[in-house]
Amino acid sequence: MDKESLKVIPLGGLGEIGKNITAIEYKDEIIVIDGGISFPDEDMYGVDLVIPDIRYLLENKNKIKGMFLTHGHEDHIGAIPYILKQINMPVYGTRLTLGLVENKLKEHNILRESKLKPVRTGQTIKLENLKIEFIGVTHSIADSCALAIYTPMGIILHTGDFKIDYTPIDGRMTNLNRMAALGKKGVLLLMADSTNVERQGHSISxxxxxxxxxxxxxxxxxxxxxxxxxxxxxxxxxxxxxxxxxxxxxxxxxxxxxxxxxxxxxxxxxxxxxxxxxxxxxxxxxxxxxxxxxxxxxxxxxxxxxxxxxxxxxxxxxxxxxxxxxxxxxxxxxxxxxxxxxxxxxxxxxxxxxYEDLEEIHVSGHAYQEELKLIHSLVKPKYFMPVHGEYRHLKHHRDLAIKLGMKPESVFTLETGQVLEISEDGVNTSKTVHTGVLFVDGIGVGDVGNIVLRDRRDLAKDGMVTIVVAINKENYSIVAGPDVITRGFIYAREAEDIINKVKEISKEEIERCLEKEILEWQVLKNSVRKSVEHFLYHKTKRNPSVFPIIMEV
Amino acid sequence: MDKESLKVIPLGGLGEIGKNITAIEYKDEIIVIDGGISFPDEDMYGVDLVIPDIRYLLENKNKIKGMFLTHGHEDHIGAIPYILKQINMPVYGTRLTLGLVENKLKEHNILRESKLKPVRTGQTIKLENLKIEFIGVTHSIADSCALAIYTPMGIILHTGDFKIDYTPIDGRMTNLNRMAALGKKGVLLLMADSTNVERQGHSISxxxxxxxxxxxxxxxxxxxxxxxxxxxxxxxxxxxxxxxxxxxxxxxxxxxxxxxxxxxxxxxxxxxxxxxxxxxxxxxxxxxxxxxxxxxxxxxxxxxxxxxxxxxxxxxxxxxxxxxxxxxxxxxxxxxxxxxxxxxxxxxxxxxxxYEDLEEIHVSGHAYQEELKLIHSLVKPKYFMPVHGEYRHLKHHRDLAIKLGMKPESVFTLETGQVLEISEDGVNTSKTVHTGVLFVDGIGVGDVGNIVLRDRRDLAKDGMVTIVVAINKENYSIVAGPDVITRGFIYAREAEDIINKVKEISKEEIERCLEKEILEWQVLKNSVRKSVEHFLYHKTKRNPSVFPIIMEV
The missing domain is CATH 3.40.50.10710 (Metallo-hydrolase/oxidoreductase)
Structure with a gap:
């Protein structure tokens, strides 16, 4: 039998910007913190959104008690419609956060069946073993919260995205008193925003x-x-x-x-x-x-x-x-x-x-070094796990915690998919769960994957050359073609010679194969493709995608 | 007959970063300042380099006396091999600058026939009507120069890329004394680097x-x-x-x-x-x-x-x-x-x-606001034309000059292709010359243009769907196909239904056309393409490029 243990399972957001989603698991209870998207890299051609792969949650559906939202930014709530379509769990959040979620669920036509549970800052939600307290923090969106998660093994404090602004617009400051009180009580694990850890000093109000x-x-x-x-x-x-x-x-x-x-x-x-x-x-x-x-x-x-x-x-x-x-x-x-x-x-x-280069007309919503030091010093956690950031940020947040006096072995720089498991034996980080990304393109979710993207990249780079030929299936002779169409390769008027040569090479290659009675179309297509690619590269130093198509008539 | 006039003709580098090249024309003499490339934007798929279109120089080949280089950065010398292949003019520059040009000419196999003319800082090259003096400046590459161009109508001072560094590594400071002396003599037109005009204060040494x-x-x-x-x-x-x-x-x-x-x-x-x-x-x-x-x-x-x-x-x-x-x-x-x-x-x-976010381990090579003010104040030109920068930089450099006391009507914010013509009547900026860009992709120069790039972008976004059908040219019936191949559109295993439907739609569309005796293949292809595009967009909210190909057998 497994020992009693508490698992923190980052399904996104560690070692990357965006796509924040973390599962906290204790016995037969799982809660999910946030459900965000990330935006596609420039080389993810045609991809609209990137959402987290939630296979782990699907495999443990029966344990899931709900999703708890820190705030209403896309990288924290953008994937919720896609997640709820697969797991209709209750979603807890402050009113503004849920107001923004509501809009999304309406667009996806799933608002009616969804279970949105508004909470007030300061409120605590009690599950069987876990209790979740919403603690107000300041961020670049109103109504943001940190979450204190009370477990039988101790308290986890997850800051969400935050900054410390002593003159916030809505008068609702990051609740330092509450954090200090938790620190006094004893915090088992601090998970804190790393976005601005490379910036010295204190953010501007x-x-x-x-x-x-x-x-x-x-x-x-x-x-x-x-x-x-x-x-x-x-x-x-x-x-x-x-x-x-x-x-x-x-x-x-x-x-x-x-x-x-x-x-x-x-x-x-x-x-x-x-x-x-x-x-x-x-x-x-x-x-x-x-x-x-x-x-x-x-x-x-x-x-x-x-x-x-x-x-x-x-x-x-x-x-x-x-x-x-x-x-x-x-x-x-x-x-x-x-x-x-x-x-x-x-x-x-x-x-x-x-604009920003000329006047101070923007401030960041994420804590700088001195603000992070303040939180660490108030909370004094037993363990620390930097979250929300690329690896460089997690690494520097680790360094910051160690400079403040934490033992290196109490700080855990994990990446998405690595499980932090706390038991009475201490901490184990050797387990991993399946994680990954799904691409949203148009209506499709997950039907564009790495092969499709690779093809798009190849097509983008040098275009394509399609060669069509019709072959008599009785006597294996060419009856029409080869015809060549190109797109994105070269101006047609410049390319006449090249295209004629492609036709010629294709014809020779096909006839050579047919003579040798190579009637495996796949083999034949490969030899046409290779000869044409070779010729085109030699001639233009480009690698268009070459597609030979054989019609049997 | 034309009045005596002096023309400054920017063929690149104004209203854009990179691709710096300017012609100065007086009577039957043209000199060219620099010959740079720019780097392709992210949506110029497959393009290696962008070089300036020099049609104006080709049309005035007989007037060209030489190219004068300010320094050895790619955006000032990268296009030289492509230009010299068309116009083999003498190229003047300091030794390091020419050393770097030499490397390029070797790669292009045109070093032997090229006419590289090394000059020393301080040296003056005399042409018939024009004289060009090389004045040392500090920049992020050694051996950089400003150019003073003496014309019968007055002096043009072109700063090149520069900064003011009172403790330069090689002891070779921007020659402020020389600039002051020119200022005293009277400078007709100042052309100055605008890259860092939005940065306040003085750059770091x-x-x-x-x-x-x-x-x-x-x-x-x-x-x-x-x-x-x-x-x-x-x-x-x-x-x-x-x-x-x-x-x-x-x-x-x-x-x-x-x-x-x-x-x-x-x-x-x-x-x-x-x-x-x-x-x-x-x-x-x-x-x-x-x-x-x-x-x-x-x-x-x-x-x-x-x-x-x-x-x-x-x-x-x-x-x-x-x-x-x-x-x-x-x-x-x-x-x-x-x-x-x-x-x-x-x-x-x-x-x-x-890295830079952590330590001061990089400085810019371009003058900040206070450095620019110094140059303007020393040179006190009659006219001013900001160069080297996007439009925002030129605009702010214009504002800076006006704040320093220049009359707005003496400052000319031009863009590539707009001619600044100075005659005894004053300045005319209404003329334009042909300018533009050529894309270098592999060996090809200019054989990739906007249509090819548009096709690459379309292919990149949602991939392609090719439909091939063989039609009997005697009785106009379908004898094979339609076959469908896709790349970059959708995972094939997810797409079986979609592809079958595409075949079906294509078949119907072709048969409908053939029944109506529409035997114009272009018309037929268009109707297939439109029906398939419509179906695919409706089904997937994507727009792959659809290519119908008809084989007559």
Whole structure:
């Protein structure tokens, strides 16, 4: 029989950014913390989303008691519809977080059968052996929580994503008192956000952005168009406050901006007097100096609001002289060029743009080194496991904990799939469970895999050359073709000689095979493919995908 | 007859990063400043390099007197082989710059017939009407120059890429005295580097990196492996100096690192006593603490030295416990993820890595705001034209000049292809010349264009579906097929139903056409393509490229 043990099973989010999901297992109870997506790498052509492979949860379905959400960002809730379709567990979270989940479940048509359980910050959910307490923390989305998980073997404290902001917009600070109290009680395991562990010092308060915004607003003559993250309701509030201060009406543009602002206002997280909200359709009815537009597209996404305005393809908003654009966000790594493209385009159109390189108009929602040190020092855990970050971040968070006095053997730098098992014998990290990713492309989930992606990459690199030939199945002679079509390889008008040569080579190769009575089409296709590939590489130093097709007639 | 006029014709490098090339034309003389490449955007699949379209130069071949190089970076010299193959003009540059050009011409087998003309800093080349003076400046590659172009209408000062470093590694400071003297004489037009115009203050001296390196070297126990830009010879020198100070031999790894270090040592720009240089093959013969390896791959390029070492695919170097890696470079926008991937991998292998987020081990080679202000104030030009930068940089450089007192109508923010024409009537910017880009893919130059790239993007996104059918050309009936092959679309085993349905739809569509005696294959193919595309989008929300092929037998 197994000894009593407590397992922490990261199914995503360790050694990677995004796709956060962790299972905590004790006896016959499993709880799931978060269910996030990650965004595809640039070489995952055509993939819309990446979601975690939850085979482990499916195999232990009967143990699962529910999902507990730390906050409403995509990398923590984006995969929930896909997960609930397979395991309809109760989902616990604060009201705003569940409000955002609700929107997703509606889109997937599974809201009705879902079991969303709103909790208040400070509330504790009791299961059979486990108890889960929601502890308020500050982050770049309102209503974020850390989770204290009480187990018969001790307390696990999972910080979620957090920062320490002594002047938070909603007055709801990271609950340091509660963390200190837990520290006093004794915390078995701390799992803490590693995102900003490489940044020295202390993050800046969100409130400082409000001051910058008011300064900028005070000098603006025309419309102000601010692009920011739709989920950053505190930022939205500050933009609204600055607008009201300078007598501007506020319009929201972009689907997620409209959705989230509505949810946030309905639930009381975003406070804007009704008379200041206008519909984006009515923007032109107001004098320019009385309008603020809050839009999506702060990452330069070509289909989002900001880019559409910049390139003149927005349904309702076109650039006016005197418009002032503010990009109140940092480019996420990989998006710098997209953001720069939009900035250039706006300057070309003759309007002004303010962005992070010029003014302090964005702050991070993740704790810097000094904030992390504070949490470690308050909580004084027995064991520590850095979470949320690439390996470099986990490694540096480990180093930080050790510098603060933890023994190296009490700190566990694990990656997705590695199990942290605590028993009375101590900690064992040698077990692994199956984990992985599923690609979402269009409607399909998991029907695009590595082979399909490899083919897409090959096709992208040098295009394709298809060779078709019809062969008489009675006497094995060529009756039509070879015909050649190419796409993405070379300009047809430049390629005439090359294509003729491909036809010639294919013909020779087929005839050679037929003479030798090689009637295995697979063998024949391979020899055609190889000869053509060889010729094309020699001639062009390119490797298009070559597809010979044989028709028997 | 035309009035006397002086034309500045940017053929690349304005409103974009890279591909720097400018023509200066006076009467029947044209000189070309630099001939650079740019690197392909992520969506230019399969493209190796982007070079400028020089149609304007080809059309005015007889006027061209030579090319004048500011420095040896790829974005200033990379296109020279492609240009010289079409116009064999003399190429003037300092010795290191020409040394690097020489390497390129050798690779392209055109060194012998090329006319490389080495100049010394301070030297002046006299043409019929124009005189070109090379003025030393500091930049992240040694032997960089600004160019003063003396014309009958006045002096043009082109800064090239530069910074102001009061403690340069080679003692060769940006020649402020000369610039001041020109300013006193009167400069008609200043063209100045805009890359870092958004950065406040003054750039840091290259020398400070040397101090950081020495501190890091002093504590290292095992091998030190430094990745940096192969062209940054000052950085190489400082790494070498730190190595020598701590009694380490130096090995160079990576083709460009080996090439450029050799050129730099031969020409006397890099000073390392022979006994400290070892071959990369011999690294393992020395104790770890006596070895420094300087390698390529600082941008995380998957095929370069650093990545190969990290992923265990380097021919000669494998990771040892105790190795210390230093990435002495900033990720160029777009490369952040690649660099991060390598860092993560190195940490996973258990070695230490120092990079820009942790230590000051890289400085920029481009002037910040205060340096630019100094140049403007010394030169006091009549006209100003910001160069080298995206539109946002040109715009901010314009603003800077105006803040310093220039009249807005004397500052010209042009983009590639817009001609700045100075005559006694003043300045005219209404003329344009043909410019553009050519893609280099494998051996081909210009045979991949927008249509080919569009096809590659389409193929990359959702793959392709090819439908082949053989039709009897006597009685117009289907004799074989339709057969369907797909690549990059969907897992074949998931797709059986879909593929059968595609066959069915194609068959119906063809039969319908044949019944109606539609025997135009193009019409028939279009109806098959449309029906299949419609079905696939409806079924999967994807848009693979659909290629119907009809064989007449």
């Amino acid at each position: 969100e409130k400082s952005i409000g001051e910058t915004l008011k300064r900028i607003f005070s000098g603006a003559q025309g419309r102000i168009i601010v692009a920011t993250f739709a989920s950053n309701i505190h930022r939205m509030q500050q933009i609204a406050d600055a607008s009201i201060a300078y007598n501007r009406k506020i319009a929201f543009s972009g689907r997620s901006m409209e959705n989230i602002s509505e949810v946030a206002m309905n639930l009381g997280y975003l406070h804007v007097p009704d008379e200041y909200i206008i519909d984006i359709k009515d923007v032109n009815k107001y004098p320019s100096e009385e309008v603020t537009i809050i839009t999506t597209g702060s990452q330069g996404e070509p289909m989002a609001g900001l880019s559409r305005i910049a390139y003149g393809s927005h349904r309702l908003i076109s650039i006016q002289p005197g418009d002032l654009f503010i990009i109140s966000a940092s480019p996420i790594p990989g998006n710098d060029k997209l953001v720069s493209r939009v900035i250039n385009q706006l300057f070309r159109k003759g309007v002004d743009v303010i | 290259e020398k400070s990196i040397g101090e950081t390196l020495k501190r890091i070297f002093s504590g290292a126990q095992g091998r030190i492996i430094v990745a940096t830009f192969a062209s940054n010879i000052h950085r190489m020198q400082q790494i070498a100096d730190a190595s020598i100070a701590y009694n380490r031999k130096i090995a160079f790894s990576g083709r460009s690192m080996e090439n450029i270090s050799e050129v730099a040592m031969n020409l006397g720009y890099l000073h390392v006593p022979d006994e400290y240089i070892i071959d990369i093959k011999d690294v393992n013969k020395y104790p770890s603490e006596e070895v420094t390896i300087i390698t390529t791959g600082s941008q995380g390029e998957p095929m370069a030295g650093l990545s190969r070492i990290a992923y265990g695919s380097h021919r000669l170097i494998s990771i040892q416990p105790g190795d210390l890696f230093i990435i002495s470079a900033s990720p160029i926008p777009g490369n952040d993820k690649l660099v991060s991937r390598v860092i993560n991998q190195l940490f996973r292998k258990g070695v230490d890595v120092i």
